[in-house]
Amino acid sequence: MKKEASVGKYTQPFSKRLKKDLRRNWFAYLAFVPVFTYIFVFKYIPMYGVLIAFKDYKPFLGFAKSKWVGLENFRSFFGSPYFLRTIKNTLMQNLWHLFLGFPAPIILALLLNEVRKNGFKRVVQTITYMPHFISLVVAMGIVRLLIDSGGVITQMVDMVTGTQHSSLLNYASMYRPIYTLSGVWQGVGWGTIIYLSAMASVDPTLYEAAEIDGAGRGAKMWYITIPTILPTIMILLIRELGGMMDSGYQKSILLYSPVNYRVSDTLGTFVYRRGLVEGSFGFSSAVGLVTSLVNLVLLVAANRVSKKLTETSLF
Amino acid sequence: MKAKERKPGRWSPANVAFNTFNYLFLSVVAFLCLYPVLYVVLASVSDPNQLIRYKGLLLRPLGFTLRGYEMTLKDSSILVGYKNTIIYVVTGTALNMVMTILGAYTLSRRNLLFKKPIMIYITITMFFGGGLIPTYLLERSLGLYNNIWAMIIPGAVAIWNMIIMRTGFQSVPMELEEAAYIDGASPVKILLEVILPLSKPVLAVILLYYTVGHWNEWFRAMVLLDDRTKYPLQIFMREMLIQANQALVAASSEAAGSLQEVDQYRELLKYCTIVVSTAPIMCIYPFLQKYFVRGVYVGSLKG
Numbered sequence: 001m002k003k004e005a006s007v008g009k010y011t012q013p014f015s016k017r018l019k020k021d022l023r024r025n026w027f028a029y030l031a032f033v034p035v036f037t038y039i040f041v042f043k044y045i046p047m048y049g050v051l052i053a054f055k056d057y058k059p060f061l062g063f064a065k066s067k068w069v070g071l072e073n074f075r076s077f078f079g080s081p082y083f084l085r086t087i088k089n090t091l092m093q094n095l096w097h098l099f100l101g102f103p104a105p106i107i108l109a110l111l112l113n114e115v116r117k118n119g120f121k122r123v124v125q126t127i128t129y130m131p132h133f134i135s136l137v138v139a140m141g142i143v144r145l146l147i148d149s150g151g152v153i154t155q156m157v158d159m160v161t162g163t164q165h166s167s168l169l170n171y172a173s174m175y176r177p178i179y180t181l182s183g184v185w186q187g188v189g190w191g192t193i194i195y196l197s198a199m200a201s202v203d204p205t206l207y208e209a210a211e212i213d214g215a216g217r218g219a220k221m222w223y224i225t226i227p228t229i230l231p232t233i234m235i236l237l238i239r240e241l242g243g244m245m246d247s248g249y250q251k252s253i254l255l256y257s258p259v260n261y262r263v264s265d266t267l268g269t270f271v272y273r274r275g276l277v278e279g280s281f282g283f284s285s286a287v288g289l290v291t292s293l294v295n296l297v298l299l300v301a302a303n304r305v306s307k308k309l310t311e312t313s314l315f
Numbered sequence: 316m317k318a319k320e321r322k323p324g325r326w327s328p329a330n331v332a333f334n335t336f337n338y339l340f341l342s343v344v345a346f347l348c349l350y351p352v353l354y355v356v357l358a359s360v361s362d363p364n365q366l367i368r369y370k371g372l373l374l375r376p377l378g379f380t381l382r383g384y385e386m387t388l389k390d391s392s393i394l395v396g397y398k399n400t401i402i403y404v405v406t407g408t409a410l411n412m413v414m415t416i417l418g419a420y421t422l423s424r425r426n427l428l429f430k431k432p433i434m435i436y437i438t439i440t441m442f443f444g445g446g447l448i449p450t451y452l453l454e455r456s457l458g459l460y461n462n463i464w465a466m467i468i469p470g471a472v473a474i475w476n477m478i479i480m481r482t483g484f485q486s487v488p489m490e491l492e493e494a495a496y497i498d499g500a501s502p503v504k505i506l507l508e509v510i511l512p513l514s515k516p517v518l519a520v521i522l523l524y525y526t527v528g529h530w531n532e533w534f535r536a537m538v539l540l541d542d543r544t545k546y547p548l549q550i551f552m553r554e555m556l557i558q559a560n561q562a563l564v565a566a567s568s569e570a571a572g573s574l575q576e577v578d579q580y581r582e583l584l585k586y587c588t589i590v591v592s593t594a595p596i597m598c599i600y601p602f603l604q605k606y607f608v609r610g611v612y613v614g615s616l617k618g
Contacts, residue, residue: 021428027502028424032433035418037470039440046445046453063452108344111337120338126601127345130352133600135531137549138589141556142351145585152354155370189348193611217333250534254557268447275448276538288446296442 053289057282066282073286080272086287090266094244102240104184105191108234110221112192113199128189130247140254144169144180175260180250198232199225234312242299242314245291246271267291352597359383359586368583383580383587390502393588396548403466403547404529411525412518414472419480420506425489440474461541466532473528474523479610483517484510520610523603530596548592555588 012020022029023053053073055066077083108128115121131139139303146153147168154165157174202224210220240247249268256264265273275284299314307313336374354373358366362378369377387393421433445453450469459465487510511518534548540546600607 012481017428021426025424025427026504028421028427029429031417031506032421034414035421035472035477036436038414039436039474042450042453042469042471043440043444043509046449047443049445049449049453052449052452057511064571085589108341114333115341124341124345126604128348129600129607130597133527133596134352134593135549135552136531137531137533138552138556138593139551141585141589142355144556145326146354150367152372174339185348185351188344190611193608197608197612216329236556253534254553264577268591271447276451281448285446285448288448292446 032247041173050285050289052282053286055282057267057285059279059281069282073283074290076283077287082256082265085262086265086267086270088193089263090245090268092176092263093179093266094247096176097183097247098240100180101183101187102237104188106195106229108188109192109195109199109229110225112196114217125189125192128192130189131186132190134186136251137254139186140251143178143185143255147174147178155224169255169257170259172260175256175263179248179255179264182255183248183251194232194236195229198229204229230310234306234310235314238299238302238306241302242295244298245295246288261282331339355586355589359583359590360391361583363580363583380583383583384591386580386584387587387591388583390588392543392546392550393591396546396551397592399463399545400530400548403463403532404526407467407470407529408522408525410467410471411473411476412522415477415480415521415525416506416511416518418472418477419484420510422477422481423484424508437474437477454539460539461545462539465539465547466529466536466547469535470528473525476524480514480517480521483514487513516606516609519606523606524610527596552588552592556585558607 049063052063052066054068055063055068056069056072057063057066059068112121112124134142144167145151149164149166150152151167153303154168157168158164165171168178206222206224215223246266246268249266249272252264252266252269253272256269269292271284271288271291274280274287303313303315329390350372357373357376358381360374360381360383361376362380363383365377366373421427422437424430427433454460454465454469459469491509491513492505495509500508531549532547533553536545536547536550537553540550
């Protein structure tokens with residue numbers, strides 16, 4: 001049916017097709033006007049506004065009257081000590097996440113998939129989803145209470161190390177574990193949903209056939225379940241990599257403090273502090289632009305590698 | 316249910332060992348996820364003096380007091396925050412739904428002449444963006460600074476939600492729409508009386524996503540709102556839990572008693588405020604779980 005329509009379409013002149021289309025679909029176009037306007041104003045105008053990265057932006061002069069400075073803002077970022085620090089912290093924070101936070105829901109989903117008692121499974125799922133529903137502000141508030149001096153987690157660390165600690169956030173070496181593990185706490189259960197739904201699509205006869213061939217549970221997991229969810233894993237991994245340069249800055253703002261900027265200050269938090277707190281709009285837009293360009297490159301690269309290796313790709 | 320049949324391998328030592336480990340491990344994971352929340356609830360009714368001296372895992376309340384809750388409920392900023400949050404959630408979500416339904420309707424049409432340009436127009440925004448600063452400057456220049464509409468208009472449509480909803484609309488059988496069309500129903504009527512009633516699950520999912528999004532929103536409020544009377548709950552929570560703002564505690568002391576008492580109850584107040592601000596969503600999410608889960612699933616189908 002679609003084919004038929006397209007054959008007919010190209011035999012008519014454009015004006016006639018347009019007329020017919022508007023008569024038939026006028027409401028569809030009218031309905032799109034609010035969304036079109038919204039996207040234009042709130043998505044496209046800021047894209048143009050990125051040009052302030054090339055200006056010495058002064059709020060009282062406004063966008064048009066502020067002076068062009070070429071690559072000055074970029075040069076001063078690349079030349080500052082913050083450049084290496086923020087890049088390193090951003091990468092480290094994401095590496096921690098990729099090694100701990102990303103695999104955690106996959107492992108949990110694989111183990112949940114092995115549970116035959118549906119009641120037990122459901123209880124575990126409901127409980128592990130819970131932290132996802134706590135708002136970020138409150139979740140970080142709870143984390144701060146637990147790692148405060150005398151908090152439950154601090155007490156455990158005291159016990160293991162044999163020394164008394166004040167709030168664990170005062171120790172730079174503790175920041176990345178706290179950031180990553182609090183992310184695991186909030187996201188591990190919720191993250192399983194997508195993998196469990198992918199696992200549900202496995203044809204049960206595959207498992208039966210494997211059993212007849214003498215495959216144990218490990219073999220079934222390795223040769224059937226994991227290959228089934230591999231495309232899902234890859235898609236999520238590509239998305240993760242494509243957003244990593246400015247990931248998690250809102251959470252960082254709730255968790256970090258000048259004591260640990262050395263390890264906690266990332267590109268995203270740096271843009272926020274320089275721009276919104278200190279008002280260096282041109283400079284921080286330049287940093288933001290670098291961030292989004294690196295993100296885009298990472299996204300395309302990850303997509304290409306995944307396409308080659310696993311034949312899965314986002315686009 | 317093949318699993319019910321007793322297979323010879325089912326009780327093999329390896330299998331039993333694996334099951335034991337698995338159930339134990341999952342129980343521990345569940346406990347670790349639950350404990351922080353349990354701890355807050357227990358601490359919120361515990362005697363603050365005992366709590367400060369207590370060492371080890373808290374598994375039952377230490378003493379029992381509702382003093383913290385009394386103070387929390389008298390705290391005017393919590394009430395202001397709650398009121399504002401409810402306004403932002405209701406208004407914001409209503410606008411979200413109207414905009415998203417309209418946009419998803421357009422995207423779900425199959426025979427649009429301009430379908431491709433429209434898709435390109437939308438897809439570009441998923442890969443490029445102006446970033447934090449240009450967006451902020453735009454919002455300021457639109458007069459949204461310290462304006463309650465800042466909590467509603469800049470997030471009027473989440474592109475991703477619109478695409479999920481479009482997928483839902485596309486699953487409405489074409490024959491039904493065509494039958495209504497032949498009967499002379501207007502497109503508006505088809506949308507309201509054919510498409511929407513048949514898309515209730517996806518509408519529920521998106522409604523919940525937006526509601527939770529507005530409920531949790533704090534960054535936009537921190538950046539754009541200046542008046543305390545306009546702050547949503549999350550901003551007051553941030554002051555109390557993250558910044559440990561003295562002003563808030565001092566303000567509540569006028570309502571609640573002497574400064575000394577406030578100092579003693581300050582920690583308790585934190586626990587109680589967490590419970591009060593989080594309880595509504597904690598009570599409803601288990602019942603709405605299946606909708607959220609379906610949303611994640613629908614969202615994963617495309618892209």
